[in-house]
Amino acid sequence: xxxxxxxxxxxxxxxxxxxxxxxxxxxxxxxxxxxxxxxxxxxxxxxxxxxxxxxxxxxxxxxxxxxxxxxxxxxxxxxxxxxxxxxxxxxxxxxxxxxxxxxxxxxxxxxxxxxxxxxxxxxxxxxxxxxxxxxxxxxxxxxxxxxxxxxxxxxxxxxxxxxxxxxxxxxxxxxxxxxxxxxxxxxxxxxxxxxxxxxxxxxxxxxxxxxxxxxxxxxxxxxxxxxxxxxxxxxxxxxxxxxxxxxxxxxxxxxxxxxxxxxxxxxxxxxxxxxxxxxxxxxxxxxxxxxxxxxxxxxxxxxxxxxxxxxxxxxxxxxxxxxxxxxxxxxxxxxxxxxxxxxxxxxxxxxxxxxxxxxxxxxxxxxxxxxxxxxxxxxxxxxxxxxxxxxx
Amino acid sequence: xxxxxxxxxxxxxxxxxxxxxxxxxxxxxxxxxxxxxxxxxxxxxxxxxxxxxxxxxxxxxxxxxxxxxxxxxxxxxxxxxxxxxxxxxxxxxxxxxxxxxxxxxxxxxxxxxxxxxxxxxxxxxxxxxxxxxxxxxxxxxxxxxxxxxxxxxxxxxxxxxxxxxxxxxxxxxxxxxxxxxxxxxxxxxxxxxxxxxxxxxxxxxxxxxxxxxxxxxxxxxxxxxxxxxxxxxxxxxxxxxxxxxxxxxxxxxxxxxxxxxxxxxxxxxxxxxxxxxxxxxxxxxxxxxxxxxxxxxxxxxxxxxxxxxxxxxxxxxxxxxxxxxxxxxxxxxxxxxxxxxxxxxxxxxxxxxxxxxxxxxxxxxxxxxxxxxxxxxxxxxxxxxxxxxxxx
Numbered sequence: 001x002x003x004x005x006x007x008x009x010x011x012x013x014x015x016x017x018x019x020x021x022x023x024x025x026x027x028x029x030x031x032x033x034x035x036x037x038x039x040x041x042x043x044x045x046x047x048x049x050x051x052x053x054x055x056x057x058x059x060x061x062x063x064x065x066x067x068x069x070x071x072x073x074x075x076x077x078x079x080x081x082x083x084x085x086x087x088x089x090x091x092x093x094x095x096x097x098x099x100x101x102x103x104x105x106x107x108x109x110x111x112x113x114x115x116x117x118x119x120x121x122x123x124x125x126x127x128x129x130x131x132x133x134x135x136x137x138x139x140x141x142x143x144x145x146x147x148x149x150x151x152x153x154x155x156x157x158x159x160x161x162x163x164x165x166x167x168x169x170x171x172x173x174x175x176x177x178x179x180x181x182x183x184x185x186x187x188x189x190x191x192x193x194x195x196x197x198x199x200x201x202x203x204x205x206x207x208x209x210x211x212x213x214x215x216x217x218x219x220x221x222x223x224x225x226x227x228x229x230x231x232x233x234x235x236x237x238x239x240x241x242x243x244x245x246x247x248x249x250x251x252x253x254x255x256x257x258x259x260x261x262x263x264x265x266x267x268x269x270x271x272x273x274x275x276x277x278x279x280x281x282x283x284x285x286x287x288x289x290x291x292x293x294x295x296x297x298x299x300x301x302x303x304x305x306x307x308x309x310x311x312x313x314x315x316x317x318x319x320x321x322x323x324x325x326x327x328x329x330x331x332x333x334x335x336x337x338x339x340x341x342x343x344x345x346x347x348x349x350x351x352x353x354x355x356x357x358x359x360x361x362x363x364x365x366x367x368x369x370x371x372x373x374x375x376x377x378x379x380x381x382x383x384x385x386x387x388x389x390x391x392x
Numbered sequence: 393x394x395x396x397x398x399x400x401x402x403x404x405x406x407x408x409x410x411x412x413x414x415x416x417x418x419x420x421x422x423x424x425x426x427x428x429x430x431x432x433x434x435x436x437x438x439x440x441x442x443x444x445x446x447x448x449x450x451x452x453x454x455x456x457x458x459x460x461x462x463x464x465x466x467x468x469x470x471x472x473x474x475x476x477x478x479x480x481x482x483x484x485x486x487x488x489x490x491x492x493x494x495x496x497x498x499x500x501x502x503x504x505x506x507x508x509x510x511x512x513x514x515x516x517x518x519x520x521x522x523x524x525x526x527x528x529x530x531x532x533x534x535x536x537x538x539x540x541x542x543x544x545x546x547x548x549x550x551x552x553x554x555x556x557x558x559x560x561x562x563x564x565x566x567x568x569x570x571x572x573x574x575x576x577x578x579x580x581x582x583x584x585x586x587x588x589x590x591x592x593x594x595x596x597x598x599x600x601x602x603x604x605x606x607x608x609x610x611x612x613x614x615x616x617x618x619x620x621x622x623x624x625x626x627x628x629x630x631x632x633x634x635x636x637x638x639x640x641x642x643x644x645x646x647x648x649x650x651x652x653x654x655x656x657x658x659x660x661x662x663x664x665x666x667x668x669x670x671x672x673x674x675x676x677x678x679x680x681x682x683x684x685x686x687x688x689x690x691x692x693x694x695x696x697x698x699x700x701x702x703x704x705x706x707x708x709x710x711x712x713x714x715x716x717x718x719x720x721x722x723x724x725x726x727x728x729x730x731x732x733x734x735x736x737x738x739x740x741x742x743x744x745x746x747x748x749x750x751x752x753x754x755x756x757x758x759x760x761x762x763x764x765x766x767x768x769x770x771x772x773x774x775x776x777x778x779x780x781x782x783x784x
Contacts, residue, residue, distance in 0.1 A: 053729060056734060079722075083697070087719055092715075095715065095720075305471070306479065327471070327475065331441070338730055339448055341730055
């Protein structure tokens with residue numbers, strides 16, 4: 001179906017640690033999945049509705065992306081998991097023959113759905129698309145992901161606001177997220193597809209540690225950190241990540257959900273995180289922010305009006321390699337042309353994959369810390385900071 | 393710059409008639425331009441703002457498109473012809489190394505601009521983008537197209553409403569369109585780039601004949617029929633085209649502006665038209681109408697929800713060849729995903745180019761009339777007819 005060439009061996013999910021940084025917890029692994037392998041640290045582009053916005057599968061593959069994330073919540077609502085199952089599964093449906101990870105839908109239910117009402121068995125809510133009544137439970141969320149045919153399935157968890165107090169967080173972990181994790185395990189067929197558990201605990205380091213210590217005793221194939229990058233301060237982000245990562249098993253992949261900027265990724269890799277996903281590189285592409293190793297460029301700025309240069313000199317993405325100028329890209333963005341979104345998306349995803357490739361190489365060569373420091377300094381405040389001066 | 397491979401010889405504009413249908417005025421020609429050759433009858437996709445919406449240059453080339461049309465009015469307003477000239481011209485700007493035809497801006501001034509006020513020297517108007525005051529004259533319209541670097545430049549003409557009376561049309565031809573044609577010729581440097589004249593005359597067959605008879609005496613490199621497909625009945629369309637085409641020179645290309653549907657193209661080819669352009673195949677693609685040789689499919693229809701078939705079995709476009717299902721494409725369109733527009737655009741443009749290829753082959757094989765009748769019957773009422781039952 002897909003025009004892309006699948007990389008690596010297919011088989012039951014497995015994680016092989018390839019090398020370990022001697023100065024930090026950073027490491028390289030190779031993940032094997034039923035749809036081929038992926039090298040970590042890995043950035044997974046987000047294909048919310050079974051498409052990474054602005055990129056067809058061939059363009060996506062050409063950015064060096066190996067793993068794609070799709071959203072269970074969105075796909076369950078439209079077009080429906082049963083339909084995708086009938087049509088041969090998500091890989092065939094969207095023309096992507098590489099590994100796919102699906103989230104559990106929990107985060108979206110709590111952030112996007114209307115009138116969501118959680119009980120100890122699951123969550124009832126109304127679709128943000130058409131208001132229809134829906135319900136997700138650990139069992140149905142797992143079943144939907146199995147129907148979609150994901151290579152990595154995420155356990156269904158409860159996501160509280162980042163400012164939830166310790167009592168609420170503790171109750172959520174004990175009555176929902178932990179029992180739900182066990183129910184997901186009970187339903188999963190262990191057929192070579194992976195099931196990852198999600199550590200929660202809000203901004204309470206002791207609860208984070210307690211929860212991950214319990215979670216790691218369950219037979220998950222990998223472990224994620226959830227509930228970060230949801231509005232907390234960067235100090236809280238770092239504090240919670242530092243508290244959690246030492247308790248995550250070293251022989252299984254570690255996934256930081258919904259992160260992030262180059263700076264956040266570099267910090268998290270140093271703490272041993274292997275996998276990342278984030279909508280910002282693609283969303284910001286459509287909004288006109290180009291990622292470069294000299295810092296982001298805001299391409300709608302008048303400064304780019306007559307600039308004949310490509311987005312980034314050293315970049316080998318299909319946008320830069322074909323010579324499309326900043327002036328042309330700015331013109332396309334100002335005119336709201338589809339090609340503007342396409343060219344920017346290609347560039348930003350390739351930037352993320354170049355970043356991950358350099359991270360992997362620097363770990364292999366033993367100079368990850370130097371690379372991370374130099375890159376953070378060159379890139380500056382990262383793609384999240386909308387007030388940063390345009391360094392281009 | 394472009395990733396595409398340019399086809400054919402580059403050189404001063406020339407038109408070689410390759411074969412002539414014995415049953416009709418249909419013919420095949422090869423046009424040589426400074427940016428390579430194009431076979432006719434040809435359909436030129438419209439790249440209004442220096443991009444064919446939903447297709448990058450490589451995807452556009454892969455549809456078999458050779459000639460692209462860009463809009464002088466839009467580009468003069470944004471980003472400006474001088475800027476494009478400074479950046480090396482339109483071909484380099486948009487990454488298209490094949491032939492480009494630019495319209496004169498006249499049609500858009502009369503249809504899109506605000507407060508347009510025409511006098512015998514030119515037209516003053518306000519930009520539909522930002523309301524700024526602008527003026528186009530035969531000289532400035534030609535100068536802008538020269539700055540853009542078009543391979544085929546269109547003379548600046550006055551476009552009247554299709555129901556204009558004979559007196560108004562005659563006055564427009566005598567005081568504006570004809571003198572303006574001569575002024576365009578006077579300014580054009582004759583440097584290998586073509587200049588086409590545009591025949592007008594409204595719905596008045598005698599004025600159409602009179603004007604084309606006078607226009608053909610001017611040293612244009614090709615001749616166009618303007619002011620059709622602007623709201624007139626199909627009977628008027630055919631009547632005016634039949635009145636005009638016999639007076640168009642046979643040794644130069646003949647271009648029917650803004651047309652059209654497969655049925656209109658087949659009719660016009662029989663009358664000797666060589667070149668076409670129309671936004672409908674791309675615009676309708678984005679709106680969910682897929683063109684096929686069995687008639688159009690309205691892809692938002694619920695009938696396609698679980699249809700695993702490709703848009704058209706026999707189609708070799710990048711969308712069908714990669715196996716994207718009707719169900720997936722419908723899903724993308726319902727979710728307003730960019731990839732939906734991309735996949736549909738690729739298919740519809742390839743449909744148009746398959747149509748033109750079959751037209752050229754049938755002319756070469758001497759069975760154009762049979763091909764045209766069979767195709768019109770199979771396709772039905774064509775892409776314009778929004779009330780046509782969905783034949784898929």
